[in-house]
Amino acid sequence: MAANSQHIIALLEKYASGQASSGEVDQLFTLLRAGNHDEEVVSYIEHHLKTFEPSTADDIAFWKSRLEGGAQKITGAAGMETGNAVVDLPTGIPVVHRVHFLRRWGWAAASIILLLGAGAYLWIRSAKEETRSSPTLAQNTHIPPGKSGAVLTLADGSQVVLDSLGNGVVADQTGTQVILQDGKLAYKPVQHNDSELTYNTMTTPHGRQFQLTLPDGTGVWLNAGSSIKYPTRFAGNERRVAITGEVYFEVAHNANMPFKVSVNGKAAIEVLGTHFNVNAYDNEEAINTTLLKGSVRVINPDQNMVVLKPGQQAQIPLAPKPVSSKTQAIIKVINNADIDKIMAWKNGLFNFEGASLAEVMRQVERWYNIDITYEKGIPDISFEGKMTKDVPLKDLLVMLERSDIHFRIDNRKLIVLP
Incomplete structure (x- = not known):
C-alpha cells in the first residue's frame, strides 16, 4: 500500500470515530477529491460498508439507497446507479463529533459523506442529548424535490x-x-x-x-x-x-x-x-x-x-x-x-448555516411546493449544515426528525409539532 494511501486510511479512521481535527478533515477531503489514493483506499471503505450493521430497521431504510454504488463516487467508475448530484464539499468542515445525529451510524455516515453518495451533511444545535424519530412519516411522504x-x-x-x-x-x-x-x-x-x-x-x-x-x-x-x-x-x-x-x-x-x-x-x-x-x-x-x-x-x-x-x-x-x-x-x-x-440555491444546495427553523422551513416550502404551518408557535432552533436540493422531501424530513423536530403530513401540508 502506498504511503499516501496509508495516510488517507489513517485520516478515515479518525474521521469515522469523530476524532479528526478540522485541519485533518480539510486535508482528507482535499486528498479524496484530488484522487490521490489507490484501490486499497476504496477497498478499505467498501469493507467497512459491508460490515456496517444498523441498529434499527429505519436505519437500514434511510441508508440503503445511499450505500449502493458509494465507492464508485471516488473512482468515477462506470455503472453506478445513483441519481444524486455530487457536491464539491467546502473546506473548513467542522469536526465530525459535532455532527449530532450522524455519529450514530459510524462508518456508514462517514463513508457516505466522504463518497458524496448522499450529497448532504447536516446537524443541529441542540441542548438535548437524545433524538426521537417518526420514520414512517417520512417514508410515506412521497414528494419529489423541485x-x-x-x-x-x-x-x-x-x-x-x-x-x-x-x-x-x-x-x-x-x-x-x-x-x-x-x-x-x-x-x-x-x-x-x-x-x-x-x-x-x-x-x-x-x-x-x-x-x-x-x-x-x-x-x-x-x-x-x-x-x-x-x-x-x-x-x-x-x-x-x-x-x-x-x-x-x-x-x-x-x-x-x-x-x-x-x-x-x-x-x-x-x-x-x-x-x-x-x-x-x-x-x-x-x-x-x-x-x-x-x-x-x-x-x-x-x-x-x-x-x-x-x-x-x-x-x-x-x-x-x-x-x-x-x-x-x-x-x-x-x-x-x-x-x-x-448563492447556495443557484448551485443546487440548501445552506442552513446559522439559519432559524422558520428560515429553513421557508426554503423547504418553496422548493417542495408545500404549505408549512406550526401547531404551537415556531420552536426556537437554529441549524448548521448543507445538503443538495435533489433529495425527496422524505429524506429531508428523516434528517430533521432525527434532530428531534417532528411533523405531521396532510397531503401537501406539513405541520410542525411542538
Whole structure:
C-alpha cells in the first residue's frame, strides 16, 4: 500500500470515530477529491460498508439507497446507479463529533459523506442529548424535490409551460425569436423593429427554478416562487426589468445603457455591468441585495441609496420596527456577506448555516411546493449544515426528525409539532 494511501486510511479512521481535527478533515477531503489514493483506499471503505450493521430497521431504510454504488463516487467508475448530484464539499468542515445525529451510524455516515453518495451533511444545535424519530412519516411522504421549469407569459397574455418543451423556437415576439435550448431560454432578434416595446414575464412556481438570457445578453437565474418582467428587446437609454422573489443576475456591460431592476415595487437597483443576487420574497424580513462583482446602487422607497462593493449586502426591511422614520429610512449594509450561503440555491444546495427553523422551513416550502404551518408557535432552533436540493422531501424530513423536530403530513401540508 502506498504511503499516501496509508495516510488517507489513517485520516478515515479518525474521521469515522469523530476524532479528526478540522485541519485533518480539510486535508482528507482535499486528498479524496484530488484522487490521490489507490484501490486499497476504496477497498478499505467498501469493507467497512459491508460490515456496517444498523441498529434499527429505519436505519437500514434511510441508508440503503445511499450505500449502493458509494465507492464508485471516488473512482468515477462506470455503472453506478445513483441519481444524486455530487457536491464539491467546502473546506473548513467542522469536526465530525459535532455532527449530532450522524455519529450514530459510524462508518456508514462517514463513508457516505466522504463518497458524496448522499450529497448532504447536516446537524443541529441542540441542548438535548437524545433524538426521537417518526420514520414512517417520512417514508410515506412521497414528494419529489423541485426541478427546472417555468411559465412564460407572452406579450398577448398567452402562456407557455416550459417544463417539458424540447429545444426550438417557442414564440416570435415582434421580430425577436424566443428560443429554448437545453433548458434555458434566450432571445434572438431576427429583424430590425422600431415598434413599441412588448414585454414577456417569466414565472417560476414553487418547486421550480429556471435560467434565461435577456435580449442584451444578461444572464438571469430565477429561484422558486419568483418572476421577472422584461422587454423582448431593449431600446432607449436604459434597460429596465422588474422582479419578485429571488433572482441572480450577470449583467452584460453597456455603459451607454444602465441596467435597472425594480424589486417588488419597494426598491430599485442600478448597474452598468455586474453580478448580484436579489432576495425579495414577501415572507422574508428584508429585501437583500448582494454584490458578487462590479458595483450597484440600491435605492429604497424613500430614495435613500447606497453603493455596494463586492462582498457587501444591502438590506431594506420589509416590515420595519416601530422606530423613528429617520432610522427606518436607513439601508443597512453588511460587509463580508456569506456568499456561499446566499448563492447556495443557484448551485443546487440548501445552506442552513446559522439559519432559524422558520428560515429553513421557508426554503423547504418553496422548493417542495408545500404549505408549512406550526401547531404551537415556531420552536426556537437554529441549524448548521448543507445538503443538495435533489433529495425527496422524505429524506429531508428523516434528517430533521432525527434532530428531534417532528411533523405531521396532510397531503401537501406539513405541520410542525411542538
